[in-house]
Amino acid sequence: MKLSKEEKKFWQRHFRIDTLENIPTEMVGLTSIDTTDDDEYLFYLTQRVKVIPEIYLKGTLVTDEGVAHLSKIQELKELTLRDHKKVTKASIPYFNQMKNLERLNITLTKITLSDLCESLNNQSLKEVFLSSEENEKNIEEKAFIIKERLLNCNIYLDCCYTTDSFGNIEKPIF
Template sequence: MKPGKKERRFWKTKFTFKNITSIPSEMDHLNLRDENFTNEELCYITSRIRRIDRLDLDNNPIDDEGLVCLENLEYIRELRLKSMNITDASVESLCEMQDLELLHLGSTKVSCEGVRKLSPLKNLKTLIVSPPEIGESSLNYFLEEVPGCELIINYKPYRN
């Protein structure tokens, strides 16, 4: 896919890649925390970089619409989305990432029902969330479905 002028400028200014062919398709750790990345820019990244071991997007203005772009990734092991405008609407996209072992959704708007719907992520070892209200039945269901996962609620371990 040939990049437009806006995308070429993005890669040159944000990452100093002078041409698209120099962008790697795999990265170990991509730390974009506090970088003010947009939904569109996240889509640029996931259209070129297909495998990311650890992706940190904490404190960015990316929302549910932008997270759909993460479905472009072939592989991701750790995903940090702390303090982002993420709701239960993102759960469907997150469930596409079957290799996830760590998912940080602290200080987002993901509810306990959203946690329940994350139960298809059988490889999760750590899930961090800050739901506005505690719904024990949803949290207990998640732990029954993903028994090897450490569930952290409001930064404290949760046990059913």
């Protein structure tokens, strides 16, 4: 099997790999911060690399389509998609397909606590990190809903509405 012209260009540009034989099928992890990596990047990557335990993406151009590509990765335990304004609730079914996923960070995305309450149902999750603009009353109601469904999962909210007795902002954990 040969690499297409576009795929060969991808592997040369991003990984300095020239031949199909040199493309790894497994990676220890993948990190991309404030880059132009996008859905096409993840498409080509996931065509050849099948195992990546940890992926950390912050401020890239990845959208819901890229998350769909990531759902093909085996043994993915930690996924960070921080600061991705085009990652929406349409990605939640893909998170549900990631059967080894234990830690999910979707802070500063378009996914809300309400969205998670409606459709997140990945029983392997142990921690989810999420931004929230909701008030404390709404957070408490939704906390009960999601904790019933995901008994072994802690939800960490980056929220501006909760304060301690001294007026210091807290990040609620439920």
